[in-house]
Structure formats: C-alpha cells, structure tokens
Amino acid sequence: MKVELHCHTRLSDGSYTFEEVLDLAVQEQVSHLAITNHDTTQDLSSMVIKGLERGIDIIPGIEISAYDFRRNRRIHILGYYIEPGHASLERLCSPLLEMRHEGCRTAVDRLIEAGYAITWEQVLKYAEGGTGVYKQHIMHALIDEGYTSSIYGDLYKELFSRGQNGEQQGIAYIPTRYVDAGDAIRAILEAGGVPVLAHPGQYRSFEAVPELVDAGLQGIEVWHPLHGPEDEVKARDFADMYKLVMTGGSDFHGFYGEKVVALGSKSPGLDTVQLIQARKQGLQRSPKEPYSL
Numbered sequence: 001m002k003v004e005l006h007c008h009t010r011l012s013d014g015s016y017t018f019e020e021v022l023d024l025a026v027q028e029q030v031s032h033l034a035i036t037n038h039d040t041t042q043d044l045s046s047m048v049i050k051g052l053e054r055g056i057d058i059i060p061g062i063e064i065s066a067y068d069f070r071r072n073r074r075i076h077i078l079g080y081y082i083e084p085g086h087a088s089l090e091r092l093c094s095p096l097l098e099m100r101h102e103g104c105r106t107a108v109d110r111l112i113e114a115g116y117a118i119t120w121e122q123v124l125k126y127a128e129g130g131t132g133v134y135k136q137h138i139m140h141a142l143i144d145e146g147y148t149s150s151i152y153g154d155l156y157k158e159l160f161s162r163g164q165n166g167e168q169q170g171i172a173y174i175p176t177r178y179v180d181a182g183d184a185i186r187a188i189l190e191a192g193g194v195p196v197l198a199h200p201g202q203y204r205s206f207e208a209v210p211e212l213v214d215a216g217l218q219g220i221e222v223w224h225p226l227h228g229p230e231d232e233v234k235a236r237d238f239a240d241m242y243k244l245v246m247t248g249g250s251d252f253h254g255f256y257g258e259k260v261v262a263l264g265s266k267s268p269g270l271d272t273v274q275l276i277q278a279r280k281q282g283l284q285r286s287p288k289e290p291y292s293l
Contacts, residue, residue, distance in 0.1 A: 001029050001030070001031035001032075001270070002028060002029055002030045002031065002264035002267040003030065003031065003032045003033075003264070003267045003268060003269060003270055003272065003273055004025065004030045004032070004033045004034065004249055004250060004252065004263055004264045004266075004267065005032075005034045005036075005059070005061075005078075005080070005247050005248060005249035005268065005272070005273075006034065006036055006063075006078065006198070006221070006224070006248075006249025006250060006251045006252070006266075007021060007033060007034060007035055007036060007249065007250070007251075007252040007263065008035075008036065008037055008038065008063075008251075008252065008253050008256075009021055009035060009037060010129050010130050011037045011040060011042055011043060011129070011130050011131055012037035012038040012039070012040060012063075012130060012131060012134065013038060013134040013135075013136050013137075013253060013256055014037075014252065014253045014254050014256060015136075015253065015254035015255035015256045016252075016254040017129070018035065018043065018047055018050070019050075020254075021033070021035075021252070021263070022050060022051065022054055022056065024263050025054075025056050025263060025264070026054055026055075026056065028262060028263045028264045029264070030056065030263060030264040030267075031055075031056060031057060031270070032056070032057045032059060032270065032273050033051065033056055033057070033058055033059065034058075034059035034060075034061040034078075034080060034249070035047055035058060035059070035060065035061055036061040036062055036063040036078055036079075036249075037062065037063065037131075038062075038063050038064075038065055039062070039063075039064055039065055039093035039096045039097055039100075039131075040062070040093060040097065040131045041060065041062055041082060041083075041084040041085055041086070041089055041090075042084075042131060044058075044060040044061075044084035045060070045084050045085075047060070048060060057273075059080055059081060059273070060080075060081060060082055060083075060084055061078060061079055061080050061081075061082060061193075062078070062079045062082055062089065062093075062188070062193075063076055063077070063078050063079075063198060064076065064077045064078075064079065064089075064092070064093060064096075064179065064184040064187070064188070065096055065100075065176075065178050065179070066178055066179050066180065066181040066183070066184040067177075067178035067179065067180065067181060068181055068205060068208045069180060070208075070211075071207060071208065073203055073204060073205060073208075074178065074203050074205075075181040075184075075197070075198075075203060075205045075208060075212075076197075076198035076199065076203065077181060077184040077185055077188065077195055077196070077197065077198060077212075077217075078195070078196040078197075078198045078219075078221065078247075079188035079191065079193035079194065079195055079196070080193055080194045080196065080276050080280075081192065081193050081194055081276065081277070081280050082188060082191040082192060082193030083191045083192045083193070086187075086190065086191035086192070088186075088187040088190035088191055089187050089188070089191050091187075092179055092183060092184065092187045093179075093187075096176075096178070096179065097131050097132050098132075099176050099177065100132055100133075100134065100176060101131075101132030101133050103174035103175075103176055104123070104132070104133035104134065104135065104137070104138060104174070105120060105133065106174050107135075107138060107159075107160075107172040107173075107174050108120050108123055108133075108138060108172075110171050110172055111138070111142075111159070111171070111172055114171055116142065116145070116147065117145055118138075118141040118142060118145055119141075122141050122144075123137050123138055123140075123141050124137075126140045126141065134256075135156075135160055135172075136151055136253075136256040138172065139151045139152075139155075139156055140255075140256075142155065151255070151256055151257075151258075152258050157170075158170055159171060159172040159173075160172050160173050161173060181208065181211075181212060181215070182211070182212070182214075182215035185212060185215040185216045185217055186215060186216060189216050189283065192280070192283075192284070193280070194218045194219065194245075194276050194279045194280050194283065195216060195217055195218055195219070196217070196218060196219035196220060196221060196244075196245070196247050196276075197209065197212060197217060197219070197220045197221060197244075198221050198224075198251075199221055199224045199226060199227065199251065200220060200221065200231070200234075200235060200238075201224070201226065201227040201228065201230075201231025201232075201234070201235065202224070202226045202227070206234055206235075206238060209238050209242065210242075213242045213244070217242075217244065218244060218245060218276075218279045218283070219239075219244050219245035219246070219247050219276065219279070220235050220238055220239050220244045220245075220246065220247070221235065221247050221248060221249065222235040222236055222239065222246045222247065222248055222268070223247075223248025223249070223266040223268055224248060224249065224251060224266060225250060225251060225257075225258075225259045225261045225265075225266065226251075226258065226259070245272065245275045245276055245279060246268065246272065247268055247272055247276070248266045248267070248268035248272070249266050249268075250262065250263055250264065250265045250266045251266075
C-alpha cells in the first residue's frame with residue numbers, strides 16, 4: 001500500500017473533487033491520504049469519515065502559503081493532523097483566501113482590458129465549490145478559449161511573471177502579502193498539528209531551515225515531483241542535522257498540476273506516517289507558547 005502526504009482538491013487549486021481523489025486513492029492502493037488544501041481546513045472532518053467508509057485513513061492537513069521576508073522568497077508550510085477549523089488557522093488563513101480571490105479578479109479584469117476574450121463569470125465556474133479563484137482557473141479559461149494548450153506554459157510565464165531576474169512583470173501578476181513562515185508554523189502547532197517544510201528545492205528555502213526549526217518545524221519534504229537528486233540529498237542532510245521527519249508526496253493537483261503525477265507516486269512509506277504521529281504525541285506532551293498575530 002502507498003502513502004500520499006501532499007494532495008489538493010477543488011477546494012483550493014486541484015481539479016478533482018475529494019470524492020474523485022478518493023476513488024483514485026482506492027485505484028492506486030493508497031492507504032493513508034493527507035488532504036493539504038491551500039490555506040483552508042474546510043470539509044476535513046467529513047473527509048475523514050468518508051475515507052474510513054472506503055478503508056482509507058484521511059490525514060487532516062493544510063498547506064499554508066507563507067513567506068520568508070528576510071530573503072524575499074515564498075515558503076509553503078504543510079501541517080499534518082491539525083484540528084479542522086481551529087481559530088489560529090482561521091485567523092491566519094482567512095485573509096489569504098480573500099486576498100487571493102480578489103487579486104485574481106483584478107487579474108481577469110486586466111486580461112479582459114488587454115483583449116483576452118474571457119469573463120469573470122466563466123472563471124468562477126471553474127472554481128465552483130472551492131474557496132476562491134486561483135491562477136489555474138484563469139488559465140483554464142484561456143485554454144478553453146484557444147489561447148494556450150497548457151496551464152503552465154509560455155503564456156502562463158508571460159502573464160503571471162513576477163518580474164524577477166530581469167524579466168518583465170506580467171500583466172496578470174498581482175502581488176499578495178503572504179503570512180510569515182514562523183507564524184504559519186506556530187499556528188499549525190496551536191492547532192495540534194505537525195508542521196513540515198514543503199518542497200524546499202522548488203522555492204529555494206533551505207537557507208531558512210534553522211530559523212524555521214527555532215519556530216517549531218518538525219519535518220521537511222524530501223520526495224517531491226519538482227525535486228531533483230540534489231534537492232533530495234540536501235533535504236536529507238537538513239533532516240539529519242535538525243532531527244526532522246523526512247516526508248514526501250506527489251503534490252497532486254490533477255489537471256492543474258505543474259507536472260503529470262500519479263497519486264501516491266512519491267510515497268514515503270507507512271513508517272513516515274508513524275513518525276509524524278509520534279511527533280504529534282510528543283508535541284502534545286510538551287508545553288507550547290500561545291500563538292498570536
């Protein structure tokens with residue numbers, strides 16, 4: 001059996017509903033499945049129940065869109081076995097959801113002004129049933145109108161370029177003020193969860209590990225579709241140095257993924273789930289400082 005510790009549904013920026021992901025998990029023989037939607041814990045409690053009905057252990061999770069303000073880099077923090085709807089997570093993440101949604105609305109307005117034949121109502125349909133509009137939903141509309149054939153391609157890079165490394169900023173790029181990575185870790189801890197650094201190779205966030213450990217980081221994602229061999233070795237080294245749990249996952253988004261991946265294809269094994277559970281138990285036994293923004 002396989003373990004999947006990084007998976008998104010239509011509640012954030014995945015193209016599959018939870019029920020479709022569950023069907024796929026059964027098909028791919030995934031025994032433990034972490035749902036880690038961006039900045040939301042919506043429906044996690046009911047997902048756990050539905051998973052049990054299908055013989056799959058659903059791990060309630062989250063992926064918080066955070067930032068390293070010292071180095072001006074994005075950092076994503078995964079949380080495992082969190083309490084759905086916990087006040088610390090809601091307080092931290094609710095503004096993120098709103099800012100992202102409104103930023104995408106501004107992006108669509110700019111694209112329409114630039115002559116792209118899409119509408120806000122059209123984009124909203126792709127995001128129906130979720131927590132808001134993401135860039136993938138905008139790209140989906142552009143695909144259906146014949147402007148491109150892929151979510152992540154030349155058009156995406158042109159429209160959503162951040163304007164770094166001498167590149168021109170894209171007309172659809174709307175800056176978002178993400179939350180501090182340390183605050184994300186502390187909120188996950190307050191919610192009874194185990195915080196893990198997501199895909200450090202993708203966002204070049206290895207340098208921040210010592211500071212994140214000081215904030216309470218418990219694990220690091222070693223196996224990921226966008227990690228090369230060097231990234232895996234580096235993540236392993238940091239795990240050994242700071243006694244972090246080594247995790248992995250396919251970062252499954254369905255059609256909205258940056259690469260075509262199979263659910264469970266980056267399985268770290270059942271031992272990893274047990275190590276995360278042990279960390280959770282250890283954190284519950286040790287005193288924690290109260291979290292506040």
